Amino acid sequence: MKEGLLMLYPASSTPGLLEYWEVSTSTTGADTVCFQYNHLLYQLRAVYRSTPVLSTTKAAKAGEGRALPPLKLVGFTPCLCKRTTHALAAPQRFFAVAFDDGLGHFLQCPSKANRGGIRMKAVVYADYGSPDVLQLAEVDKPTPQDNQVLVKVYAASANPLDWHRMRGAPFLARLEEGLRKPKNPRLGADLAGRVEAVGSSVTQFQPGDEVFGCVTGAFAEYVCGRETAFALKPANLSFEEAASVPVVAFTALQGLRDTGHIQPGQTVLVNGASGGVGTCAVQLAKSFGAEVAGVCSTRNLDLVRSLGADHVIDYTREDFTRNGQRYDLIYDAVGNRSVADYKRALKPQGRCVIAGFTTLPRLFEHIVVGAWMSKTGNRTIGLMGVAKPNQKDLLFVKALLKAGKVVPVIDRRYPLRDTAEAIRYLEAGHAHGKVIITVEQNNKT
Numbered sequence: 001m002k003e004g005l006l007m008l009y010p011a012s013s014t015p016g017l018l019e020y021w022e023v024s025t026s027t028t029g030a031d032t033v034c035f036q037y038n039h040l041l042y043q044l045r046a047v048y049r050s051t052p053v054l055s056t057t058k059a060a061k062a063g064e065g066r067a068l069p070p071l072k073l074v075g076f077t078p079c080l081c082k083r084t085t086h087a088l089a090a091p092q093r094f095f096a097v098a099f100d101d102g103l104g105h106f107l108q109c110p111s112k113a114n115r116g117g118i119r120m121k122a123v124v125y126a127d128y129g130s131p132d133v134l135q136l137a138e139v140d141k142p143t144p145q146d147n148q149v150l151v152k153v154y155a156a157s158a159n160p161l162d163w164h165r166m167r168g169a170p171f172l173a174r175l176e177e178g179l180r181k182p183k184n185p186r187l188g189a190d191l192a193g194r195v196e197a198v199g200s201s202v203t204q205f206q207p208g209d210e211v212f213g214c215v216t217g218a219f220a221e222y223v224c225g226r227e228t229a230f231a232l233k234p235a236n237l238s239f240e241e242a243a244s245v246p247v248v249a250f251t252a253l254q255g256l257r258d259t260g261h262i263q264p265g266q267t268v269l270v271n272g273a274s275g276g277v278g279t280c281a282v283q284l285a286k287s288f289g290a291e292v293a294g295v296c297s298t299r300n301l302d303l304v305r306s307l308g309a310d311h312v313i314d315y316t317r318e319d320f321t322r323n324g325q326r327y328d329l330i331y332d333a334v335g336n337r338s339v340a341d342y343k344r345a346l347k348p349q350g351r352c353v354i355a356g357f358t359t360l361p362r363l364f365e366h367i368v369v370g371a372w373m374s375k376t377g378n379r380t381i382g383l384m385g386v387a388k389p390n391q392k393d394l395l396f397v398k399a400l401l402k403a404g405k406v407v408p409v410i411d412r413r414y415p416l417r418d419t420a421e422a423i424r425y426l427e428a429g430h431a432h433g434k435v436i437i438t439v440e441q442n443n444k445t
């Protein structure tokens with residue numbers, strides 16, 4: 001047995017994503033090579049009898065992990081990479097397997113998603129941190145599976161979720177996202193664009209259709225998603241306007257309708273009425289027939305009024321929980337107030353739905369004290385939970401967009417290459433409306 005080093009460099013990775021695994025080798029004649037990359041188990045089936053079997057403690061768990069398309073070993077070329085294979089600093093379409101004894105092999109990596117070898121630009125991040133961790137990188141252009149649609153992205157939009165994922169914050173979220181570094185290196189969710197190709201079982205769309213929707217990895221030139229992640233873009237909206245809608249619309253709609261049980265004629269207060277979620281919530285609440293008060297700062301009073309709010313409250317001058325007004329429903333897109341504050345501002349039988357997040361102690365208060373207050377009192381106060389993207393709600397909002405009852409509010413636009421700046425601006429917490437990422441179609445972004 002000889003100890004060695006297995007260096008993995010998948011076609012979709014950037015230099016920052018390079019990973020190494022210690023391996024041992026033997027020549028028992030078996031023909032399967034197993035290894036893990038980004039927590040997924042891969043198998044290489046060797047076509048050359050002479051290929052050594054590689055095994056590692058982790059790879060020895062062959063058969064565990066998620067099934068992935070086997071990578072076909074199509075080349076077997078001696079090379080001189082040894083441990084100095086760090087020299088492969090530019091993206092390569094190879095796996096380099098190097099051994100201490102000076103022998104090495106390039107294993108060509110024909111990723112299933114990229115048989116044609118076509119590349120595209122996408123925003124990636126290999127480590128948690130500030131917007132500086134975001135890079136515009138070359139990655140494989142995806143190809144749609146049977147039930148998927150390939151969309152050429154024209155515009156995407158940023159959400160607080162993107163900077164939470166970028167920072168791996170709050171820390172608890174890392175249980176899902178990856179403890180030390182992100183499992184999924186791609187960011188973005190909202191997008192609008194044109195269908196370029198469809199899988200064999202797709203029935204709702206065809207190439208050329210203009211669509212909008214919600215798919216992870218939207219900060220890119222192309223995305224693939226299930227057809228149910230999309231809807232046809234309303235003709236009266238630009239790609240940028242359509243891309244601004246999905247996440248904030250799911251959040252506002254599900255919070256007001258499903259958790260808040262909004263009814264016509266109710267008095268509804270929207271805290272954070274000038275942000276992405278708030279601008280949508282004010283308009284949705286109006287479309288449900290409510291009398292709406294919007295809370296924002298001085299500079300956004302006109303904006304919130306223009307969205308249809310019947311009353312506007314400047315939070316820099318007035319505390320909506322202490323002005324004597326009471327509401328049937330409070331929709332909080334900020335999440336900065338105490339449970340006692342909400343209780344004071346709610347009518348008996350009133351509900352408070354909290355969508356926003358500020359600090360962990362506040363969050364725990366909303367969960368624990370809110371639940372206790374809801375159980376023991378005559379008001380309901382609690383989190384709405386994470387909004388769930390779905391086509392039914394996307395179509396519901398689309399109808400309102402077509403009718404002009406919900407009008408997207410766009411604050412700023414940034415080209416794909418400046419996504420880090422867009423996220424930096426959004427993270428400062430004072431966007432009014434949405435921050436858009438534009439994706440030029442000439443590969444210049």
Ligand SMILES: NC(=O)c1ccc[n+]([C@@H]2O[C@H](COP(=O)([O-])OP(=O)(O)OC[C@H]3O[C@@H](n4cnc5c(N)ncnc54)[C@H](OP(=O)(O)O)[C@@H]3O)[C@@H](O)[C@H]2O)c1
Nearest residue numbers: 160251272274275276277297355356357386387429430431
């Ligand atoms: N539950 C879910 O599934 C879900 C989904 C999406 C978003 N969210 C959460 O919802 C929150 C809002 O998201 P967003 O997209 O609307 O964020 P956003 O666009 O960044 O919201 C920024 C807005 O918040 C306003 N604001 C800041 N402090 C305020 C205060 N003390 N009182 C009233 N308004 C204040 C700002 O107005 P000024 O500049 O005037 O201060 C700004 O217009 C975030 O916490 C996000 O994480 C939850």
